[in-house]
Amino acid sequence: MTETLLKERKDKLLALMKDPAYVPMKLKELAVLLDVPREQREELREVLEALVLDGEISLSRRGRYGRPETLTLTGIFCGNARGFGFVTVEGRDQDIYIPADKTKDAMHGDTVSVAAEPGKYGRRPEGAVLKVLERANKTLVGYYQKSRHFGFVVPDNQRIAEDIFIPEGQDMGAVTGHKVVVKLTEYGGNRRKPEGVITEIIGHVNDPGTDILSIVKAYGLPEEYPPEVMEQTARLPEEVTDAERRGRKDLRDWQTVTIDGEDARDLDDAITISREEFGYRLGVHIADVSHYVQEMSPLDEEALRRGTSVYLVDRVISMLPHKLSNGICSLNEGVDRLALSCVMDIDSQGRVLGHEIAETVIRVDRRMTYTAVNAIVTDRDPALMEEYAGFVEMFSLMKELADILRQKRHMRGSIDFDFPETKIILDEKGRPVDIKPYERNAATRIIEDFMLMANETIAEDYFWQGVPFLYRTHDNPDPEKMKRLGTFINNFGYSIRTQQGEVHPKELQKLLERIEGSEEEALISRLTLRSMKQAKYMPACSGHFGLAARYYTHFTSPIRRYPDLQIHRIIKENLRGGLTEKRISHYDKILTGVSIQCSATERRADEAERETIKLKKCEYMSRRIGQEFDGVISGVTNWGFYVELPNTAEGLVRVSDLHGDYYLFDEERMELRGEMTGRAWKLGQKVRVAVTGTDRLTRTIDFLPVREEDRKEQEREGFH
DSSP: OHEEEEEEEEHHHHHHSSSSTOOOOOHHHHHHHHHHOOOGGHHHHHHHHHHHHEEEEEEEEEEEHHHHHHHHHEEEEEEEETSOOOOOOOOOOOEEEOOOOGOOOOOOTOEEEEEOOOOOOOOOOOEEEEEEEOOSSSSSEEEEOOOOOOOEEEEOTTOOOEEEEOOOSSTTTTTTTTEEEEEEEEEOOOTBBEEEEEEEEEETTTSTTTHHHHHHHTOOOOOOHHHHHHHHHHHSSSSOOOOOOOSSEEOTSOOOOOEOOOTTTOEEEEEEEEEETEEEEEEEEEGGGGGGGGGSSSHHHHHHHHHHOEEEESOEEEESHHIIIIIISSSOBBBBEEEEEEEEEEEEEEEEEEEEEEEEEEEEEEEEEEHHHHHHSSSSSSSHHHHHHHGHHHHHHHHHHHHHHHHHHHHTOOOOOOOOEEEEEEEETSOOOEEEEEEHHHHHHHHHHHHHHHHHHHHHHHHTTTTOOOOEOOOOOOHHHHHHHHHHTTTTTTTOBBBBBBBOHHHHHHHHHHHHTTTTTHHHHHHHHTTTTEEOOOOOOOOBBBTSSSSSSOOTTTBBBBBEEEHHHHHHHTTTOOHHHHHHHHHHHHHHHHHHHHHHHHHHHHHHHHHHHHHHHHHHTTTTTTTTEEEEEEETTTTTEEOOOOOOOOEEEEEEOOTSSSSETTTTTTTEEEEETTEOOOOOTTEEEEEEEEETTTTTTEEEEHHHHHHHHHHHHHHH
16 A cells, blocks of 8 residues: 555545544444445555554554544553553543553553443453553662673562663663662563663662662652752851841740650741630741742742652651751740741630731740650659649640640541551661551640641631632542442441431541440551542642541641641731732642642652651561561452551461462452351451561561461470
8 A cells, every 4th residue: 555545544534533423433334334345444454553553543442443532541550560550540430450461561650541441240441551641750769680691670669560671781880689770761562671771779788778768769759959959058047137036926935835756856836825714825836937948949949849858767858958947947945936826816615716827936945745745744744744843734734725626626527547657766777676656645636736726727717818828638538439438347347327428527437436446446447548538739728528627728837848838928928918919820820730749749758658667667577587476457358368467567468378278359348268168367357477478679578377276286396
């Protein structure tokens, strides 16, 4: 077929398919419509395939041809170590399953166009990747394996199924065992592996610090500040000047404290409180970071790029340089500091009667820790009460008001997930020596309650003023996920009420209260949390489901969160009467982009933090091979079940290791049941396990159940 004839036929087919009345058709149907004789149908196929290759038309999985927009969807590809994947399409309830042979050259995180068909028998839709529209992975971090004339990089990210081929001379001299950064030059596909060139050797896998540094590199976390940022930082003052104090409300004679963890360095919130005739006057004073970080300066642009500080197990990657975060912006004891204050008058029912937002200068009288304050308000520790005699009344008043505020939130339905966070203790070489739950106490709750109150007060004020603002929003849960949660908890004798598929936060709050203290508490709490949507930043106020709050923002941590810094600027401009039409238009233009960036960097930070914790848990358990622990089944799949230990470490018991029976997975009951023995492993079940292995590269821990009869036999023989 000549090029001219091919072009004519392409144009004819394209004109047909662009007709609004055209519906996708198979080759045979097109041949009949176009009156193409049987002997020329192969030529028609050639023209159609050429159009598909050009991206002009698309071919569905069932063999129908049509315009791409009628057959394809755009979404984010989520890979799996076993080769298959899923595509998440915004606005669709179900992900699209992509079999391993239909992923094309897509990698985890890529934006792809996909052709999909409805799932059969109630299953999720199934499809095929047609084209990668945007690459998520320009570089990868992984473990290098050297062969004689080439090498491979095994990606740290388990969702990337293919190793990366490294041609001879492209490895920077790396040897087997090195953790490396590889720049991708080809993405593979059609049975070809992706290809790349090593651009950085991080260190040997066994070298101290290489493990965490690999995660830092993998998530693209910025390690160094650009020179222009450090130059601007160097010009900042070490202390507050007289000129800076002028025009501000002077609160230095108010009794003021900070309450933080023992190892906290960036102290960005301070508290004052007094008893009044109407109830309480609560002051929440937040470091005025925006005074030092001006809009569109190098410091500001770098802070927006980072979005948030990242707290890894052995280091903090700060949003702002230390001279700011630990120096002039940190509300350190005994020195003057600039603040943006929200002073609230609150009655004995926890209602805010009035409030004032002001630019202030404060001086912290005492830097307190959660441990010390908790010992005073909960344990009434005599020694500490004597040491902090001038502050005991203040702390008692704080607890009194915090209890009222918490009860008020509870009455409206606010959900409180009281998960113990993981605290990992490292030695001087970065090795984990202990893992334990980091429990909240009365002091941490006091600060949480006061910060929530300030955030809600600020958000409501600025919502009704109608000026551009950033809000922290949390949408209502997906009805389908709530339905699945309801089905699951029925197995434990619990239920949640819904109306037209919608659930009120009070229902979930009641559920958490009913399970408190039960064996299944941790399990159901986590499943409930996973059934809810992610909170995010938005320039529109749509409420916060989890807090049962109509108005909510993030105002209280501008040292470590960019959204807080952004709204401080708006608040201060408004207080000074500077929110002109021009400035309002400016904020209207930028706030959507700021909210998207901040939501994305927050997710990145959360994932990196989780990965470092998983890594150190795995390293900790690697020195406990053969030891036995009591745990609870925290997840069940068709390939095995996960067990969580009291120290929060989680490992997998593989079905393939459960010899002597064939196990079937019941998704509705979330259990594995032996076909011959009837033995069941189900969510929430207590189980004793032995540690059989760990893999620091995949960050996984392997367990095997310990049967009671086996343990008794070992004890009799003196092995235990």
